[in-house]
Amino acid sequence: MGNGNEDMLPLYETVKTRGRFVYRIFAVTFFGAVLLILYHRLTHVPQGAKWLWIGIFLSETWFAFYWVVNQTLRWSPVHRHTFKERLYKRYEKELPGVDIFVCTADPYKEPPMLVMGTVLSLMAYDYSPHKLSVYLSDDGASDLTFYALLEASKFAKHWVPFCKKFDIEPRAPKRFFSISNSSMDHHSEEWTTIKKMFEEMEERVETAVKLGRITEDIRSQHKGFLEWDKKPFTSRDHPPIVQILIGGGDLKELDRDGVPLPTLVYLAREKTPERPHNFKAGAMNALIRVSSVISNAPIILNVDCDMQSNNSKSVRDALCFLMDEETGHHIAFVQFPQSFSNLTRNELYDGFMRVISAVNMPGLDSQGGAPYIGSGCFHRRSILGGRKFSEGSREYLSGKNWGKNEEEAWTLEERSKDVATCTYELGTEWGMEMGLKYGCPVEDIITGLSIHCRGWRSVYCNPSREAFMGVTSTTLADALVQQKRWSEGDLQVILSQYCPFIYGFGKIKMGQMIGYSTFCLWAANSLPTWCYAIVPSLCLFNGIPLYPKVTSPWCMPYAFVAFSAYGYSLYEMLWSKGTVKCWINDERMWMIKRVSSFLFGFMDNIFRLVGLGKSGFEISNKASDEDAMRRYEQEIMEFGVASPMFVIVATLPLFNLIAFALGLKRVITQGSSALDSLMAQLILSGFIVSICFPILEALFIRRDKGRFPASVSCISIVSAMLITCIPIF
């Protein structure tokens, strides 16, 4: 092919998932069976226990509806591949500047060394350093984090050239050293030196964190520490802090090879107890403004503090979409999946992310764009600022007429502080039409939705070498708290003026509205799941059949739906490269989440709607104690704290165990006709018991610290007995 043609070739391609025809046949059959079930329910309402029957019918109707909603994601998913060589060839000299935002908020839940791993991995991107700037927003306003960043800025002088010289991956030092070894990589001497240097820095930072404060000795190293002199200074009440560690006209640092380093900035926006700070959304908006003073790059990458780069080419992947001549001008953001480096083999708490990344996200991508999920996302600055799509106005991304502000660092710092105050946003559109949206625990989803509604599309990029690797919850309590925030926030979206069907009406495709609601309706699954976990088992030992007899032909659709639904979800897990055990863990987690996190998320929405309480943002723990960590590594579930959610988590399987035992007794004493009519319920409660076996084990068998606290065990035993006594009429 001639050169002329090559210039025209697209920078990425879109591939449809194969095997959709077979899937659609399956889906239609499945749906037919679901309709048969609902028909059976409506035409066979029993005289006794009528309300329980209706309850089950309503739950099934809900599940059927939710299943249909989920089909939008499975109907025609797409996958995207980039051609980075074409980008190199065509645009290498004129690639645009990229501003990278890292958000952290708590030096104890988010250990500074973890955050520094993230910062260093991003500074070492395979991208020209004078086009990169890294901003760390610290909502904890901790001088410990600042100190860690100061250390990281010094270490970067050695780390960045080392990464580039040997072209290593991943570029987060700790992970790199844990994976590679010196002899293997043929650069033993340098490897050993830099590893030692890293460990010394780690030691210094961790000593300071353990001590809990900055010593005079360290304070004297940098003028930046003076910012903490205001008394009293707390994380909730302090003036704005901006410190340029590398950059500005005067603080241009060269690495040990004489090559410049990316700009590096520490930001702690102003906080006062009188003003809401709007959590991460507030931090992001301050970052957008501060960076506009210092570097003002047209592309913004946003990551959470634990999301370390795992692929130094990600910027180029993202630019292949945004700079594509045909379609790039239509794309607002490029979302990468959230992957995790601390997963155990069978993903005790987090298997669902795997399926979301492999199935749901490509599904939404096919409907007009993947959602913005808060981390690992490349945005166009202008669109975050509120720009609407119009066919006529194209934004050409180029590094040609762009440069960082070359004023002296201290003037830039002073000007940046002005835009990082609490009062700056008063009377402006920030948090509404500009920047990330306020007032919702899932600021990411709602911001992405509003971008889609302004006419833009987005793409989802999932290269085989993961772009980012974060830290996922290592205890069940942490996982449930996070899931509560998500389910609460997502439900809040659909109940607010941003409901995709109303807000998006006439602006986005129907498929996209429905696609968004698959997430938004998570919390709504809680009540039907509760119903399904209790009612059939309750009826079981009371001798009331709720399903057709095994010998009746009506049994067929029920059996088909049950087995094929689980069979298909197993297939999806395996297709997403998970294991069978991943799937079992995942099914257990869905059950647990639906009855606990989602229920709490659901209730909190109700309370909010009637004016009681408002939603917050509890930061996920990224640190964990050693004892619990050992159990996590052995994939033993952790129940060791007295959380009200755990009462639910323990009660339901316990109740089902009792129901199963009593039901079995009934069947044995009453013989084959009872077995015939109660079989389905026996299987159902048996299924709940077996999938929740680790919970029962933690109640009765385990002796380690991860078992349920005595208070939780007692309350749940009593509650399970009480449920058993519910009279049926």
Ligand SMILES: O=c1ccn([C@@H]2O[C@H](COP(=O)(O)OP(=O)(O)O[C@H]3O[C@H](CO)[C@@H](O)[C@H](O)[C@H]3O)[C@@H](O)[C@H]2O)c(=O)[nH]1
């Ligand atoms: O007041 C706050 C609270 C949080 N954060 C940061 O926000 C990020 C996400 O918080 P985390 O506790 O890790 O929550 P996750 O549930 O893991 O985060 C997911 O869900 C959030 C919405 O619920 C999004 O904000 C995140 O980007 C997305 O990764 C972290 O870097 C925090 O440091 C702040 O900067 N300020």
Ligand SMILES: [Mn+2]
């Ligand atoms: Mn997180």
